[in-house]
Amino acid sequence: MHTNHRNIYKHTLRTLLLICAMASTAACHKDDKEKEHNNRTVIVYMAAENSLNDYTTADIQEMLNGVKNIGDNDHLLIYLDDSKQPRIYALGNTNTIRSINNLEPTYTFADELNSADASTLDRVMQYAVTNYPANSYACSFWSHGSGWLYDSENETGNRQSARRRRSFGVDSGNNTTTDRGTRMLIADMAAVLEKYPKLDFILFDACFMQTVEVAYELRNCAEYIIGSPAEILAYGAPYDMVMQPMFAKPFKPGALAYEYFNYYENLYNSGVIITAIQTDQFDQFVGVMQQLIDAHEWLDVDVDDCLRYYKESWNSNPRVVSPMPDFIDIKSVMQRVLTDNEMERWQAAFDLLVPIHYTSNSWYTEFGDTGKGQFMPVSQLQCGGVVMHFPFEIYDSYAFRDSVYTFNDDYKKTQWAKLFNIK
Numbered sequence: 001m002h003t004n005h006r007n008i009y010k011h012t013l014r015t016l017l018l019i020c021a022m023a024s025t026a027a028c029h030k031d032d033k034e035k036e037h038n039n040r041t042v043i044v045y046m047a048a049e050n051s052l053n054d055y056t057t058a059d060i061q062e063m064l065n066g067v068k069n070i071g072d073n074d075h076l077l078i079y080l081d082d083s084k085q086p087r088i089y090a091l092g093n094t095n096t097i098r099s100i101n102n103l104e105p106t107y108t109f110a111d112e113l114n115s116a117d118a119s120t121l122d123r124v125m126q127y128a129v130t131n132y133p134a135n136s137y138a139c140s141f142w143s144h145g146s147g148w149l150y151d152s153e154n155e156t157g158n159r160q161s162a163r164r165r166r167s168f169g170v171d172s173g174n175n176t177t178t179d180r181g182t183r184m185l186i187a188d189m190a191a192v193l194e195k196y197p198k199l200d201f202i203l204f205d206a207c208f209m210q211t212v213e214v215a216y217e218l219r220n221c222a223e224y225i226i227g228s229p230a231e232i233l234a235y236g237a238p239y240d241m242v243m244q245p246m247f248a249k250p251f252k253p254g255a256l257a258y259e260y261f262n263y264y265e266n267l268y269n270s271g272v273i274i275t276a277i278q279t280d281q282f283d284q285f286v287g288v289m290q291q292l293i294d295a296h297e298w299l300d301v302d303v304d305d306c307l308r309y310y311k312e313s314w315n316s317n318p319r320v321v322s323p324m325p326d327f328i329d330i331k332s333v334m335q336r337v338l339t340d341n342e343m344e345r346w347q348a349a350f351d352l353l354v355p356i357h358y359t360s361n362s363w364y365t366e367f368g369d370t371g372k373g374q375f376m377p378v379s380q381l382q383c384g385g386v387v388m389h390f391p392f393e394i395y396d397s398y399a400f401r402d403s404v405y406t407f408n409d410d411y412k413k414t415q416w417a418k419l420f421n422i423k
Contacts (some may be wrong), residue, residue, distance in 0.1 A: 039073035040200065040247050041134040044239075045124060047115035047143035047169035047184075048082040053177040055234050056082050059142070060089070060100050066243030067091045074247045075132040079124045081115040083175045088127065115143075116171040116181065118188035125196050138200045138222075138246065139193075142236060143169040145206030146324060147387060148213035148414055149407070150185045166322070167214075168206060179321060186217045187414075193221035200224070200251045201276075203242075207231040208310065210275055211387040212330060213416040216286075219279040224253045226260075226276045226356075229327065229387040230309035230363045230376075233271060238263040253278075254356045261358035271364050273309075273378065275385035276356035281349075286419055288349040293420050296337050299392060306332040307382040314367045315400060323400040325392075325407050331384025350384060357385050391417075 044063070048056045060078060067076055070093050078089040087105035097103050107127065113120045128137070150166035168189060172181035193199065202218060204210065204227030215225040237260055245255035253276035264271040303326075310327040314320065334346050362375040395407035411417050 050170035062239035066240035069244040070247040140203040142205040145209040147211040216416040281353040330388040332382035
């Protein structure tokens with residue numbers, strides 16, 4: 001009887017120990033799972049096979065200085081295509097290398113890549129999600145930019161590249177550093193990014209990218225689109241300062257935008273306009289825009305005094321390699337077109353779409369109407385920090401040097417233009 005009790009006791013004890021062990025294991029697995037998934041992988045996509053090549057060293061050095069501020073399970077991936085072979089650096093907060101001179105690539109591509117081709121972005125994203133899986137992802141796109149634009153298939157003239165020299169990035173090919181190369185269409189970028197988990201944010205560390213057309217094209221790719229409607233200085237984002245907000249959980253777009261803005265505000269007392277577009281607010285904003293556009297003759301409006309970040313007249317500047325139409329602030333046009341009641345309604349919808357807005361009193365352009373770089377004033381009352389294209393007749397067939405551009409035909413292909421049946 002005592003033996004049976006002992007056996008029962010031993011069996012009960014063994015069962016209890018097994019249950020405890022299972023519970024402990026389950027708890028460990030739960031903790032591990034939470035730890036594993038409470039992380040973010042941020043990809044900085046540096047398309048630097050162009051005139052920005054010399055600025056890569058300083059920015060990567062900033063990343064090395066700032067990476068100590070990211071979470072224990074976070075990863076910063078730097079895809080770099082400069083005048084050397086394309087490669088990826090992977091950094092975490094335990095990184096002890098503090099000089100770019102001692103930094104070794106985690107992966108080097110065997111073939112020469114065109115970083116303005118969306119297939120290259122696809123390879124980089126695939127590498128990131130396969131080798132550095134995370135609960136959330138984000139991208140910073142580092143290079144030149146020209147908003148929604150791309151060169152028409154119907155253009156005529158003596159062109160080195162008749163197509164795709166417009167929008168994000170420049171890849172000059174053959175490890176050269178000129179700006180005469182191909183660029184990535186935003187529609188192609190969107191097609192790639194939609195294959196992967198929706199990003200917490202896209203930061204465009206490139207000029208002219210905060211247009212309503214770009215953001216709408218990428219609305220299914222990221223929760224927030226952060227960028228500038230104007231030029232930004234070649235030094236780009238202060239990565240040592242923005243590193244912590246880039247990895248903050250939950251992500252707060254205002255903190256990232258502020259650090260970017262504040263750096264230039266303190267350094268130059270001017271120099272950058274940066275906003276964040278919240279993409280899940282597009283549906284309500286589109287509804288308001290469609291009703292208001294139906295109620296007005298948009299192309300008859302006088303926009304002479306509206307806020308511009310690029311003027312078509314600047315195309316006479318010898319620095320301009322390829323022309324652009326006017327980049328006009330959307331808010332400054334709405335103020336010209338709408339009644340007071342309509343403007344109040346539009347502003348309410350716009351504030352939901354663009355909840356983050358930092359504006360200097362001026363911004364710097366290397367073009368301008370003087371033929372040299374200059375600071376341009378910003379009207380705070382007119383500034384919404386987002387550009388929208390208006391297909392004026394001048395852009396149906398725009399002659400520039402030895403070429404003819406059909407900007408409006410290109411514009412009609414954007415998803416944004418299709419919303420309004422622009423003919």
